[in-house]
Amino acid sequence: MSETTTQPTPPVLEALQITLADHIATVRLNRPDKANAMNWAMWQEIRTAMQWVDRTPEARVVIIEGEGKHFTSGIDLGMMMGLQAQIKDDCDGRSREKLRQLVLELQDTLSSIERCRKPVLAAIHGGCVGGGVDLISCTDMRYCSLDAYFTIKEIDIGMVADVGTLQRLPKILGHQGIVREMAFTGRKVEAAEALRIGLVNQVFESREALQAGVREMAALIAAKSPLSIRGTKEMLNYSRDHSVADGLNYIATWNSAMLMSSDLMTAMMASMSKQTPQFKD
Known part of the structure; x- marks a missing residue:
């Protein structure tokens, strides 16, 4: 690292x-x-x-x-x-x-x-x-x-x-x-x-x-996708203080904005080639 x-x-x-x-x-x-x-x-x-x-x-x-x-x-x-x-x-x-x-x-x-x-x-x-x-x-x-x-x-x-x-x-x-x-x-x-x-x-x-x-x-x-880690913390904190329905609605909105990132492709390609992915900060 x-x-x-x-x-x-x-x-x-x-x-x-x-x-x-x-x-x-x-x-x-x-x-x-x-x-x-x-x-x-x-x-x-x-x-x-x-x-x-x-x-x-x-x-x-x-x-x-x-x-x-x-x-x-x-x-x-x-x-x-x-x-x-x-x-x-x-x-x-x-x-x-x-x-x-x-x-x-x-x-x-x-x-x-x-x-x-x-x-x-x-x-x-x-x-x-x-x-x-x-x-x-x-x-x-x-x-x-x-x-x-x-x-x-x-x-x-x-x-x-x-x-x-x-x-x-x-x-x-x-x-x-x-x-x-x-x-x-x-x-x-x-x-x-x-x-x-x-x-x-x-x-x-x-x-x-x-x-x-x-x-x-x-x-x-x-070593994980920094963008995904940050989003996961955001979702966990939000869901702790809101209903399940609110949490599901928020993650749908979040991923509609963040899912199609370079990290997704990097992780998928690394998985297929059995290599360690290298992510942008």
């Missing part, structure tokens, strides 16, 4: 690190000394990273992982403590309006993962706490190492999870009782249970095996 052409240069960020190789973009949470706590810079940069991936043709698939001991410990408590100053206003109504806009801003950051046209795979090790669960709920597939655990921690700091977990996780697990138990108790869900309830696709013995396994899966996706 390697190419001799010059690769696009990812943006240099403060709380994230982005790399691109063999059509696979890796977005790494990069505050290991703070257990990758999600500070204001990280929230903003997640959206920057996903927008960069979305508009970079050479990036066909994304892996999100964490540097250090944990995937993420969730929202940075220092950021939480500073919210009062951000929303301060002499008018109580305006102060609360600012708080609502701030929550919507954080929601939009994580929704940028879902909006990204490229598949996003989460590689989770160690703790995935609070906002981390909100984050992985936006990804297309989730994989973890044996040491991983997940907790909807917001209940233990006296708040309601408000940036996506309670909206997305029931649709991922398909089991209201499990989601409610996690949200009401804040208990840890270990890797084996996460696999059993459908929170993750696969559990790997070690972090090294996790990284290798997820990269292998990403490479399989990157």
Whole structure:
């Protein structure tokens, strides 16, 4: 999959690190000394990273992982403590309006993962706490190492999870009782249970095996027709939130516009000649 052409240069960020190789973009949470706590810079940069991936043709698939001991410990408590100053206003109504806009801003950051046209795979090790669960709920597939655990921690700091977990996780697990138990108790869900309830696709013995396994899966996706992959994600997200009839109508319209692509002919010719197809980004 390697190419001799010059690769696009990812943006240099403060709380994230982005790399691109063999059509696979890796977005790494990069505050290991703070257990990758999600500070204001990280929230903003997640959206920057996903927008960069979305508009970079050479990036066909994304892996999100964490540097250090944990995937993420969730929202940075220092950021939480500073919210009062951000929303301060002499008018109580305006102060609360600012708080609502701030929550919507954080929601939009994580929704940028879902909006990204490229598949996003989460590689989770160690703790995935609070906002981390909100984050992985936006990804297309989730994989973890044996040491991983997940907790909807917001209940233990006296708040309601408000940036996506309670909206997305029931649709991922398909089991209201499990989601409610996690949200009401804040208990840890270990890797084996996460696999059993459908929170993750696969559990790997070690972090090294996790990284290798997820990269292998990403490479399989990157080898497919990029146009078809982008359309498939669009259809899956749309169908999740609409009726079967709406979904069928949308795919009919989509394929009437996208089906007759060069990728279709490339794939068919490669299949007949038993060769590996090479697609345009």
